[in-house]
Amino acid sequence: MSRHIVRFLRRGRLVERRGFAPTETLLEHLRLRERALGTKEGCAEGDCGACTVAIGRLQSGRLAYEPVNACIQLLGAIDGTEVVTVDDLAEPGGRLHPVQRALVDAHASQCGFCTPGFVMSLFTLYHAGVRADRAIVNDWLAGNLCRCTGYRPIADAALACCSGEADDAYAKRAAETARRLAALAEGEDDLFTGNEDAFFAAPSTEDGLAALAARFPDATIVAGATDVGLWITKQLRELPRIVHTGRVASLHEIREEDDRVEIGAAATYAEAEPALRALDPDIGEMLRRLGSKQVRAAGTVGGNIANGSPIGDSPPVLIALGATIELRLRDTRRTLPLEDFFLDYGRQDRAPGEILTRIVVPRPGPAEHFRCYKVSKRYDQDISALLGAFRLRIERGRVAEACIAYGGMAATPKRARNAERAATGLRLDEPAAWPAAADALADDFSPIDDHRASAAYRMRVARSLLAKALAEIAGRPSAETRVAGMRERAAA
């Protein structure tokens, strides 16, 4: 049975929308339809956070709030959730929410245009059940830009109010909200609004998804819309048919086996993070720097792969780990090494109507050392100029096997086969021999010049990263090799 209405909770009431444009964003719904004007648009591309709202969902039966960028969040994708915006927080008499109070007390707004977004990000931190420290706050706010305050007062406000204990109206009615959300989810029906020419569809089963994608091979498959959202808001692309993967529970699954981790294609970064972080602290740091809290609450590893981008952060890391992916066309499943999925710029080994279903990531073996480095103009929420990922098997002080992949160095995320060969056999106690191995990178890559970095810089730093990985694996503490993202700190 298909449901034709999108439903979600707002201010304790059930909102129902039908007959909306498949590409309508949550921000459009709020500002143009509800005229709930607290939520601002600063960029319409997920980068400034002015549009941040909190989305309440059930996670293992409990209500949890996550921040998302309403500007690139598709309205249909929030089906079955609670949407909380800045307009909703103060109590009717005007009593401010603890987060709002803390921001006022800390003098944390100047022009105020960023403030609604900060309020909502901090609202989710307030409800996260962690006592905030500055590192947590930095991370939580990486997706909120403020041009006026210099952030210090905002961070102080966060430290003052986010103690891990939520005691607001939302916490008080959490059980009730959870019950209502559970009621919405009952029956797990397929969602289909519109008609065959223009629709927003969100099947609830993998079979249903595969069937629909195959039936409409020209439809746009959408997971978190952190890429597709920009096609809509910036390129003004007409996307009449949208197939959303987010309601398929099995595609959100993360399985942690002894020898591998399996990630469903619709799992958000936030969902996949714990399992991936456990593989190596560098992967945790890479994910921490991938987008922002908002982007990771919506975006998926699956989307990062399926978009085929040469500068996605997770593909080179997964390639270096030897990941394979599972694709499905109707009822036919196939698996292939992730590196073989990327054929050329903008071209992937995926048939029309075929969907990505799973990513299988082998755990590094006992003698295997992993490192990855993201290099970008800005530390947080920036696209990499390049990213290098290294998995080296070390035997008796030598590199016995090397698996090395880079992003940002070619038209696709790509292995450095020549450098791998050259690195094999290197002795960890013979740094003088390393530069010769790095020379091989020139045979692997001819990177491009763009606004993120020049070709020369990319090549130069690609070499540095290989040397850095070797030095660290040889035993140099990362406090001597990095200015941020120390492994020791993450491990502690």
Place this chain on the structure above:
Amino acid sequence: MKSSAPITNSTITDRPGLDPGASVGLALAHDSAARHVQGSAAYVDDLPEPAGTLHVAPGSAGAARGPIRSMDLDAVRASPGVAAVLTAADIPGENDCSPAFGDDPILAAGEILFHGQVVFAVVAATRDAARRAARRARIEVAARPPRVTVDDGLADGAEVMPPYEFRRGAPEAAIAAAPHRLDGRVRIGGQEHFYLEGQAALAVPGEDDEMRVHSSTQHPSEVQHLVARMLGAPDAAVVCECRRMGGGFGGKESQAAQWACLAALAARVTGRPAKVRLDRDDDMAMTGKRHDFRVDWRCGFDGGGVLTGVDADLDARCGCSADLSPGVNDRAMFHADNAYYYPAARIRSRRVRTDTVSNTAFRGFGGPQGMLVAERMMDAAAITLGLDPLRVRKRNLYGPGRDVTPYGMRVGEHVVPRLVRELERTSGYAARRRAIARFNARGGTLRRGIALTPVKFGISFTLRELNQAGALVHVFTDGSVQVNHGGTEMGQGLHVKVAQVVAEEFGIGVDQVRITATRTDKVPNAPPTAASSGSDLNGMAAHRAARTIRRRLAALAARLFQVREAEVGFAGGRVRVGAETISFGELARLAFTERVSLSSTGYYATPKVSWDRDTASGRPFLYFAGGAACSEVAVDTETGEMRVERVDVLHDAGRSLNPAIDMGQIEGGFVQGMGWLTTEELVFDETGRLLTHAPSTYKIPTCSDVPADFRVALFEPGRNREPTIHRSKAVGEPPLMLALSVFSAITHALASLSPGRVPPLDAPATPEAILRAADAMRAEA
């Protein structure tokens, strides 16, 4: 509350020693803070839309400069929801939105001046419909190779204004005779304002030729005048209003006018209200930015690093029109000394024309670029002599007997040396520098650096006529007060400061003073809110307006209660009249009954300032504001990545009107300056198209870029020597330049790679720029 500990960013308190009931000096929250956090503070796009409001989207040709060969807008017109398509031919009056020189067409007429220039505008039922339609134009341009960089413009001899020069003494001879000589070239990048609220305007047509424009602008009067001229209507037919901006930073000084004009034009042509709200990418591509500079400098100095002569060529990319470039470049020249005495100097500026978006005002207005050159010379002299740059800086500071600027103005008070000495002590500079030397001597990949740099910034508009302000104060018969002035609120807290000034005058609480939107029909002919002058000018004008009313009230009370005027006092919401007191509201009511006016204007013109540009003489500034900052960084010399690890700031806000607001300006300014000098890189392609036109590619600082160890203090005995409003000092722009300490700290870190050599670091110090400089150091070594 009384306190005598210094006011720091970890303990923001009222100014110590205030009288009970005082308003000025209280660390009050921003007047809109509670509305900001609730999302109920309205910006232009949040105003109720009058029925029938149409939406305007700009369209461009997507080509470099050149004559327009043909323009096919049929598909645009046929697009769903389109009500009108505007071109230059639709403009009834003048097609210009420039602040002075008549060279900024609202809509391109006949020729494209830069990639991204607005050629037409679509008016449609929804913003989405307008944006979609705008992409359907087919415009052919006979594009010519554009001049994109300063070098391109110079090669072509293209200028928007003639060159200008200050000269004092005989610098060439002084440099030639100096025991040490150095020269260098530094490139200094521009900066996008990235106000969080993009450009926006809503125009509502009135009767006949009347037009009301809500604009997110720092200069409502100019918007009013330009809209009137564009419509061919008298100024008096147009009202411009601005309650608040979601950030300005100079980017809505002249740059807001074009969008207000387009909204007004759409409203005139369709007879319906019309709104423009730029998409972020359009905003970044279509509006001007901070000027990028190429500077060639030469200097001579003695064995102690004391300068004997300086010769600098400041070449700025102005873009396709003059805009505010004359003032920006003059200010760069005025600040090429920063806080240092140049016994002999030649400062020359060329205002280079390029076929790119016209560069404009940005916090500091050229000053930051000029000051970077001074700091580069300090670092260069110290590094070549093997001295601590701070020692060299201190030796070169202005002081008694060494106090005449290259433009002939005397530096009257010497706060900066005190600030520097005090910060040197409180930041633990010397010990940290020693520790860094030990760390760097180990020779690893990571290097550290520290630098302590001063800021001296001239306060006043260098265009004399802008140094004036008006205010309008009404007292109502219940004792509540409305204040209005020509200044605009962009987040800097101007309105709460002015309210504090007015409340102080009437002895009432600030909550009794109602702040209202800036409107050109209340206070006409106001200068832009710029040049850090907002509270200096408008605070004083409002003070005078309130004082006029207070005098009237005092005279009335004296007459009615048969006491001398001196026996009438205003405090704590009460008016003391001899032995009796009545409430302020009661006195206001009495004034009405007795037919005494409860409303007054106030007017202020900055005294003492004069600047004769032709003879390069006079006193362009009423005073100087100052501060000092010490920053420490860690640099990865194999990738160019850099972290700022600690920052200490000591800043002089004079007798602060509101320490909380001033602290916000200092911290925010520092971080904005740090962004300009590190991660914020504007990249144009060879057609002059901006490639970094969105926050995905243009990176302003985030929370984690600001060191957790960030200690800011207000200079305790701060007090303006000049009789400014309550002896405060302007604080809007100067803190931005405190961030030069970050740039110098990176320079210090890199210098350790090859002692004695000056790192060829350009701004912004992106990872790539840092690595380039590091590799150059190693190659030379």
